[in-house]
Amino acid sequence: MDQRPRPTRGRPVATTHEEIEEAAFRLFDERGFAETTVEAIAESVGIGRRTLFRYFDSKNDIPWGRFADSLDHFREILADSPPGLPLHESVHQAMLRFNDFGPHAAPQHRRRMGLILSTPALQAHSVLRYAQWRGVIADHVADRTGLAPGDLLPVTVGHVSLALALSAYEFWLAHEESDLLDLLDSAMAGLRDHLA
Amino acid sequence: MDQRPRPTRGRPVATTHEEIEEAAFRLFDERGFAETTVEAIAESVGIGRRTLFRYFDSKNDIPWGRFADSLDHFREILADSPPGLPLHESVHQAMLRFNDFGPHAAPQHRRRMGLILSTPALQAHSVLRYAQWRGVIADHVADRTGLAPGDLLPVTVGHVSLALALSAYEFWLAHEESDLLDLLDSAMAGLRDHLA
DNA sequence: CACAGTAATGACACTCAGGGCCAAAAGTCG
DNA sequence: CGACTTTTGGCCCTGAGTGTCATTACTGTG
Numbered sequence: 001m002d003q004r005p006r007p008t009r010g011r012p013v014a015t016t017h018e019e020i021e022e023a024a025f026r027l028f029d030e031r032g033f034a035e036t037t038v039e040a041i042a043e044s045v046g047i048g049r050r051t052l053f054r055y056f057d058s059k060n061d062i063p064w065g066r067f068a069d070s071l072d073h074f075r076e077i078l079a080d081s082p083p084g085l086p087l088h089e090s091v092h093q094a095m096l097r098f099n100d101f102g103p104h105a106a107p108q109h110r111r112r113m114g115l116i117l118s119t120p121a122l123q124a125h126s127v128l129r130y131a132q133w134r135g136v137i138a139d140h141v142a143d144r145t146g147l148a149p150g151d152l153l154p155v156t157v158g159h160v161s162l163a164l165a166l167s168a169y170e171f172w173l174a175h176e177e178s179d180l181l182d183l184l185d186s187a188m189a190g191l192r193d194h195l196a
Numbered sequence: 197m198d199q200r201p202r203p204t205r206g207r208p209v210a211t212t213h214e215e216i217e218e219a220a221f222r223l224f225d226e227r228g229f230a231e232t233t234v235e236a237i238a239e240s241v242g243i244g245r246r247t248l249f250r251y252f253d254s255k256n257d258i259p260w261g262r263f264a265d266s267l268d269h270f271r272e273i274l275a276d277s278p279p280g281l282p283l284h285e286s287v288h289q290a291m292l293r294f295n296d297f298g299p300h301a302a303p304q305h306r307r308r309m310g311l312i313l314s315t316p317a318l319q320a321h322s323v324l325r326y327a328q329w330r331g332v333i334a335d336h337v338a339d340r341t342g343l344a345p346g347d348l349l350p351v352t353v354g355h356v357s358l359a360l361a362l363s364a365y366e367f368w369l370a371h372e373e374s375d376l377l378d379l380l381d382s383a384m385a386g387l388r389d390h391l392a
Numbered sequence: 393c394a395c396a397g398t399a400a401t402g403a404c405a406c407t408c409a410g411g412g413c414c415a416a417a418a419g420t421c422g
Numbered sequence: 423c424g425a426c427t428t429t430t431g432g433c434c435c436t437g438a439g440t441g442t443c444a445t446t447a448c449t450g451t452g
Contacts, residue, residue, distance in 0.1 A: 010428025011418045037408065048431040053410065088390050123327070124320040131319075152367050152379065153386045159359035160387055167352040174346065183348065188391075190349045191356055194284050195388050206399025207447045233437065244402040249439065 014047050017055055017066060024062045025111065033119045060125035063115050067129055071136060074098045078140040087144055091137060091161055092188060096181055099165070114173050134158035164188055210243050213251055213262060220258045221307065229315045256321035259311050263325055267332060270294045274336040283340050287333060287357055288384060292377055295361070310369050330354035360384055 023044040027036040038059050042052040056062050077097050081090035101109045116122045138154040141147070147154055168183035219240040223232045234255050238248040252258050273293050277286035297305045312318045334350040337343070343350055364379035 009420055009426080011430065012428090014430065038410090039408080049409095050411090050431050050433095051429080054429085057410090059409070120324060124323050127320050127323050128316060150367075150370065152363060152382055153390065155366060156360065156363040156383045156386055157390060159363045160356055163355035163359040164352065167348060167355045170351055171346075171348050186348055187352045190352055192391050194349065194353060195384075195391065205397080205449060207401065207445095209400065210402095234439090235437080245438095246402055246404095246440090247400080250400080253439090255438070 014051060015045050015055070020045055020047075020052060020055055021062060021065055025115070028063075028115060033115065033122065058125075060122055063112055063122060064126075064129060065112070068132075070098075071132055074133065075136050075139075078136065083144075087141060087157075090144075091140070091157065092184075094140075095161060095165060096184060099180055099184065110173070113169055117170060117173055130162055134162050137161050160191075164191065210247060211241050211251070216241055216243075216248060216251055217258060217261050221311070224259075224311060229311065229318065254321075256318055259308055259318060260322075260325060261308070264328075266294075267328055270329065271332050271335075274332065279340075283337060283353075286340075287336070287353060288380075290336075291357060291361060292380060295376055295380065306369070309365055313366060313369055326358055330358050333357050356387075360387065 020041065024036070024041045027040060027044060030036075038052060039049050041062070042049045045052070074094065077094045078090065081094060085093070116126055134155075135149070135158065138149045138158040141154040141157045142149040142151065145153065149155075164184065164187045167187045168180060171183050172178050172180045216237065220232070220237045223237060223240060226232075234248060235245050237255075237258070238245045241248070270290065273290045274286065277290060281289070312322055330351075331345070331354065334345045334354040337350040337353045338345040338347065341349065345351075360380065360383045363383045364376060367379050368374050368376045
């Protein structure tokens, strides 16, 4: 989102996205998302409310962190997939790799998704993010099939891939011990059986 | 949502959901959704702003009309499906019947979905509606398979069914002459091929 | 017909998200 | 030190949503 080399001119920044995110999550844990005002988050970071809105477009955007960056990563994964691979395989593999946070980042990822998927306002806001994610898939499918990104198949594969991912995520969050990657596999296998 | 026999006591109601919906759509068409204030809608109906919020929980709920009622209908359709039918068939048939608005209601339905799917705020809000719709499917799948409604397969079938429906809707709205029912069929067939 | 009971209405006031505007702050560079 | 640059944050406004409560407009009864 903001990978510019940071010109050293002008007044220095007062905070970072990460710092705001951290403070916000602390407050969300304490009082809940709806009960935490943007004012409180800003105060907790030590910045003005107005400044916080320059780092995040809305309160709903805070839990998503720098999502746009990871979208670029997703796009690369798909582009790098071997051209010989069947389409459904390359999409499937990309989904697995995209969601493969190491043991290091997994806890924060779980915290983030847990908050998002359990908070109505955030669930709602998420579709706008999901739409971008689906777009990346649709573009890839269109590219490999020669169809337009708006044609039925690319759009459908995008939607269905998201559907599988969300199923897996919901189960993962509900079951502490489960493995997200296994679940993605299972969800896809289940769908295949179901349709057969 | 509100099928009580209308007790004849007390002060009579000043309006109806339908009347508000109509006035709102007229204003949305004129100025756009975001540019139309709740105040303006209320004024156009001739009621107070506070009263409007007793009919609809939020501005975002207005375009959905009485969605809860149609959910009950969807539940009935699924419950009535022949027990012999394969699961994926009963879900598929139910989706077709649920989305089969006659030529009478189709234009208003198109208008409604067109507004929702082209307005970010409404797209976002819709997930909360979709979640209920998915729940109906998950319950049905759980019922027929003996699984719990929260298990992976029922949840997945719910998500994927929604995915197919949304793909079809997006294409339908983008192509005036297309047939929604055909598109639902095509989307499902496309997915089957894709996975095979 | 008056009067009690009932239920919806709408005015008022308040909180909070979001955004436009702009003067002040806090750096760097020559 | 002074010019330049960029971020900050204060001020103020709009609009959604909610609690409270007096008022309104009915119905049904004596």
